[in-house]
Amino acid sequence: MVMVDVSGKPEVLREATATGTIRLKPETLRLIKEEHVAKGDPVYAAKLAGILAAKKTDILIPLCHPLPITNVKIQVEILNSTIQVTSTVKTNARTGVEMEALVATAVSLLTIWDMVKPYEKDAEGQYPFTAIENIRVVRKVKEGVSSEREHKEA
Numbered sequence: 001m002v003m004v005d006v007s008g009k010p011e012v013l014r015e016a017t018a019t020g021t022i023r024l025k026p027e028t029l030r031l032i033k034e035e036h037v038a039k040g041d042p043v044y045a046a047k048l049a050g051i052l053a054a055k056k057t058d059i060l061i062p063l064c065h066p067l068p069i070t071n072v073k074i075q076v077e078i079l080n081s082t083i084q085v086t087s088t089v090k091t092n093a094r095t096g097v098e099m100e101a102l103v104a105t106a107v108s109l110l111t112i113w114d115m116v117k118p119y120e121k122d123a124e125g126q127y128p129f130t131a132i133e134n135i136r137v138v139r140k141v142k143e144g145v146s147s148e149r150e151h152k153e154a
Contacts, residue, residue: 003063006094012143015090018101020135021082022109028119033078042115043076046085046108050074053107054089054100061103067093069100074108082133085109098137105135 024032031037039045051072058066071090076083087104089097109132113120120130 001063003065004095006065009094011092011094013090013092013141014096014143015088015139015141016096016098016101016137017086017088017139018098018105018135018137019084019086020105020109021079021084021133022112023082023129023131023133024112024116025120025129026081028116029078029081029083031119032083032116037115038118039115042112043078043083045115046076046111047074049111050085050087050104050108054087054097054104057100057103061099064099065093065095067091067095067097067100069097072100072104074104076108076112083109083112085112086138088139096140096142098140101137102135106132109135 032042035041051074054072055069058064069089069091073088075086085105085108087101087108089100089104091097113130120127122128
């Protein structure tokens with residue numbers, strides 16, 4: 001195994017956006033909207049967790065380059081049966097920030113799950129309804145050249 005050698009590449013503006021969802025019970029979504037989750041605000045916690053996770057991606061993912069992240073933006077949208085998290089990460093570096101955006105999204109979604117666990121468990125303590133789904137990169141920019149894919153929610 002080797003870390004990819006990027007020392008010959010120029011530092012350029014790079015940006016990546018990743019998204020994903022967590023499916024929750026309607027009652028849980030209502031509690032979040034009404035700010036009645038006992039642990040606190042899952043949306044605020046998810047945003048903070050996502051930012052912190054993006055900054056630590058190189059520690060979590062083997063052979064991932066440590067990058068000088070210049071910005072992380074986490075958006076959380078409560079939909080009908082899910083919460084969608086979208087993370088955008090920026091840097092001026094020799095390699096992209098797709099992994100940082102994916103990690104930010106994943107950790108944000110995991111944080112939401114952690115904060116609403118008591119409301120999602122069934123009588124046996126299982127999570128038959130809760131699911132984290134469709135984590136993916138939806139946009140990537142390198143030095144002003146972007147590639148976007150449009151995704152429609154099923």
